[in-house]
Amino acid sequence: MTPSERDFFNYRYTRGIVREVSTEIVGALAENNTAAEISLERARHEHERYIQVLGDLGIETVVLPADPNLPDGVFVEDTAVILPGLAVITNPGASTRQGEVDSVEAALSTFIKTRRLGGGGTLDGGDVLRIGNKYFIGISQRTNIEGAEELRGILMERGLTAEFIEFTGALHLKTLVTPLSPDTIIGAGDVLNHPAITKLSGLKIIVVPKSEAPAANVLVINGRVLVPGGFPETLGRISAAGFEVVEINNFEFMKADGGLTCRSVLW
Numbered sequence: 001m002t003p004s005e006r007d008f009f010n011y012r013y014t015r016g017i018v019r020e021v022s023t024e025i026v027g028a029l030a031e032n033n034t035a036a037e038i039s040l041e042r043a044r045h046e047h048e049r050y051i052q053v054l055g056d057l058g059i060e061t062v063v064l065p066a067d068p069n070l071p072d073g074v075f076v077e078d079t080a081v082i083l084p085g086l087a088v089i090t091n092p093g094a095s096t097r098q099g100e101v102d103s104v105e106a107a108l109s110t111f112i113k114t115r116r117l118g119g120g121g122t123l124d125g126g127d128v129l130r131i132g133n134k135y136f137i138g139i140s141q142r143t144n145i146e147g148a149e150e151l152r153g154i155l156m157e158r159g160l161t162a163e164f165i166e167f168t169g170a171l172h173l174k175t176l177v178t179p180l181s182p183d184t185i186i187g188a189g190d191v192l193n194h195p196a197i198t199k200l201s202g203l204k205i206i207v208v209p210k211s212e213a214p215a216a217n218v219l220v221i222n223g224r225v226l227v228p229g230g231f232p233e234t235l236g237r238i239s240a241a242g243f244e245v246v247e248i249n250n251f252e253f254m255k256a257d258g259g260l261t262c263r264s265v266l267w
Contacts, residue, residue: 012222016059016266017107019073020066021047027071028256035256043252057221062107072097075262078124079104082267087114093122093142121146126172132182135162138173163196171257178218188216208234217259226260
């Protein structure tokens with residue numbers, strides 16, 4: 001990936017990291033304590049299918065073992081931000097998740113240079129949104145100004161820029177908005193009216209119905225758009241816009257506020 005890379009459909013992801021589902025996932029963090037309702041068996045089945053789809057789309061996947069001490073560990077996205085030639089290892093905003101980063105860093109360092117955030121701020125990867133060649137960092141319950149400023153400094157060192165987006169109503173920025181292509185996003189809620197987004201020239205927005213808000217988190221991989229199952233109106237809108245979709249269940253992980261992007265780190 002280069003700083004000028006603008007075409008999500010020409011860029012080919014080839015590698016990824018995922019983690020197996022912890023036996024203690026029912027203790028994962030969730031805003032409404034709904035993780036206690038997760039079926040471990042169904043979650044594992046959904047995740048196995050997720051990994052299979054990654055492979056079908058050309059991703060060589062490193063699968064980290066589950067750890068009973070890391071109930072949220074399957075949500076590896078929050079532990080790293082992939083930039084051109086560099087994996088930034090984050091400092092997750094929930095103290096119970098900070099033990100997740102070491103194994104992810106070790107796995108990534110085999111393939112790409114790594115650098116840890118060390119300024120004392122917090123940052124979750126789920127709050128870092130790339131639209132085309134622009135980066136946006138959500139200021140959230142998990143990502144604070146100090147962490148966002150440190151990541152922005154790293155981006156600037158590499159000739160990249162970032163804007164901050166303060167928002168409410170969701171755990172992470174990418175819970176509310178994700179890219180479909182460099183000039184098209186899908187999203188839900190007031191964040192779509194944030195000046196950082198509305199000022200983007202030529203940006204097309206597919207709005208998710210309020211009743212299907214979890215479908216705002218989709219994952220674009222090698223010319224396909226992975227869409228969570230159970231949201232037919234959103235799936236139809238994405239298809240009507242000319243994108244090729246792959247429907248994949250995410251029902252159990254939604255109970256821990258997890259979306260499709262949350263379960264992998266890709267590059």
